[in-house]
Amino acid sequence: xxxxxxxxxQSYLPLYRDAMFLTLRIGWAGIFxxxxxxxxxxxxxxxxxxxxxxxVGIYIELFRNTPLLVQLFFLYFGLPRIGLEIxxxxxxxxxxxxxxxxxxxxxxxxxxxxxxPIQMESALSLGMTRQQAVLHVILPQAVSISxxxxxxxxxxxxxxxxxxxxxxxxxxxxxxxxxxxxYYKTLECLTLLxxxxxxxxxxxxxxxxxxxxxxxxxxxxx
Amino acid sequence: MQALGIDVLFKGINMQRLLGGxxxxxxxSLIAVAFSIVLGLIVGVLMAGDNPVIKSVTRxxxxxxxxxxxxxxxxxxxxxxxxxxxxxxEAEIASIIVFTFWGTAEMADLVxxxxxxxxxxxxxxxxxxxxEQGQIYRHIIIPQxxxxxxxxxINLVTxxxxxxxxxxxxxxxxxxxxxxxxxxxxxxxxxxxxFGVYACVFVLYFAACWPISMFxxxxxxxxx
Numbered sequence: 001x002x003x004x005x006x007x008x009x010q011s012y013l014p015l016y017r018d019a020m021f022l023t024l025r026i027g028w029a030g031i032f033x034x035x036x037x038x039x040x041x042x043x044x045x046x047x048x049x050x051x052x053x054x055x056v057g058i059y060i061e062l063f064r065n066t067p068l069l070v071q072l073f074f075l076y077f078g079l080p081r082i083g084l085e086i087x088x089x090x091x092x093x094x095x096x097x098x099x100x101x102x103x104x105x106x107x108x109x110x111x112x113x114x115x116x117p118i119q120m121e122s123a124l125s126l127g128m129t130r131q132q133a134v135l136h137v138i139l140p141q142a143v144s145i146s147x148x149x150x151x152x153x154x155x156x157x158x159x160x161x162x163x164x165x166x167x168x169x170x171x172x173x174x175x176x177x178x179x180x181x182x183y184y185k186t187l188e189c190l191t192l193l194x195x196x197x198x199x200x201x202x203x204x205x206x207x208x209x210x211x212x213x214x215x216x217x218x219x220x221x222x
Numbered sequence: 223m224q225a226l227g228i229d230v231l232f233k234g235i236n237m238q239r240l241l242g243g244x245x246x247x248x249x250x251s252l253i254a255v256a257f258s259i260v261l262g263l264i265v266g267v268l269m270a271g272d273n274p275v276i277k278s279v280t281r282x283x284x285x286x287x288x289x290x291x292x293x294x295x296x297x298x299x300x301x302x303x304x305x306x307x308x309x310x311x312e313a314e315i316a317s318i319i320v321f322t323f324w325g326t327a328e329m330a331d332l333v334x335x336x337x338x339x340x341x342x343x344x345x346x347x348x349x350x351x352x353x354e355q356g357q358i359y360r361h362i363i364i365p366q367x368x369x370x371x372x373x374x375x376i377n378l379v380t381x382x383x384x385x386x387x388x389x390x391x392x393x394x395x396x397x398x399x400x401x402x403x404x405x406x407x408x409x410x411x412x413x414x415x416x417f418g419v420y421a422c423v424f425v426l427y428f429a430a431c432w433p434i435s436m437f438x439x440x441x442x443x444x445x446x
Binding site for chain 1: 227285289290291292294298302304305306380385387391398401405413414416417419420421424427431432
């Protein structure tokens with residue numbers, strides 16, 4: 001008996017492909033929302049906006065210290081009980097955005113905080129306007145400092161999408177579990193699962209390493 | 223309170239059951255962390271060394287852990303080994319194996335990072351002061367490495383606790399599963415239990431992880 005049956009794998013491929021598109025769709029939508037949310041939160045915390053900074057602080061601590069699975073259960077099964085019903089797909093995006101926003105906020109904030117005031121002062125004394133200084137001096141450095149942690153966050157969030165099956169979204173995990181339960185072709189299902197996650201994540205990981213190397217020039221004198 | 227389903231938490235031994243479930247999660251993560259730290263120290267020291275074979279093998283290992291969702295690893299160990307080798311691994315043991323496999327890689331990467339972050343002049347200055355190899359490590363290198371390493375490895379504990387929530391998906395009866403059971407059992411008497419119970423699970427996870435991550439942040443600030 002051969003280990004893997006190719007005809008089985010071939011017949012499963014379309015199912016996995018659809019599931020991968022769902023994972024990608026929710027994953028990237030959630031990550032884009034998380035970047036926006038994280039950036040807003042980082043700015044609020046960095047510039048110490050009244051009251052808002054306390055709310056943002058509580059939000060960040062709450063979502064950084066609980067698992068996505070628990071957050072999703074609360075959003076998807078808990079909230080409808082008080083009249084707030086969210087369909088599964090937007091709920092997945094929302095959950096990922098809230099979790100990711102908290103992580104991204106910390107990443108962006110530490111990037112901003114790593115730039116010493118002397119950078120701004122020197123830029124101003126060279127005759128740059130404030131806007132120019134932020135655009136040409138502060139942001140390039142803050143961005144290159146944040147890149148490794150940012151990429152790590154993106155990979156982490158894409159991996160976290162694997163819990164979406166718990167709120168009955170037909171993602172890769174759901175498909176694999178379903179097919180194993182139906183036909184017991186465990187090995188084929190698991191192989192396809194691994195292959196499809198590699199398709200999703202390896203390019204991101206490779207791009208991350210490339211960016212990290214490319215942006216290291218900003219680490220002056222180290 | 224009825225409308226929010228919080229009353230369910232105080233019925234019978236429901237709260238104790240939830241706490242019992244939390245303890246299962248914590249036990250899995252503590253065992254996995256203990257293994258991960260020991261194994262991670264060994265692998266990390268090996269990674270910081272010069273052996274090219276070990277370096278490339280550990281790089282592949284690290285990359286696998288980096289890109290594979292822990293849930294996929296759980297499925298492979300729990301369902302895959304049964305199919306291929308006929309092993310019948312208990313769900314809890316399978317989770318410990320997977321979380322150790324994952325945690326070891328994370329820990330090893332932290333150890334490697336801490337080791338190579340010690341500048342070369344620390345070794346040279348110590349040697350110039352007449353210290354022997356053993357003394358250099360004992361008095362100069364290891365204390366500095368530990369200061370960088372300890373806050374980060376405490377952080378690993380909270381990440382491990384959060385990850386154990388995945389164990390539910392292969393049938394470990396931990397806090398989230400117990401919550402589900404309580405909701406099912408009280409479906410008639412308090413239909414809104416889902417809100418109260420899941421909110422409670424949320425708070426329990428937060429209560430378990432937040433103090434630990436605060437402590438790690440405090441150490442990081444104190445020692446940096």
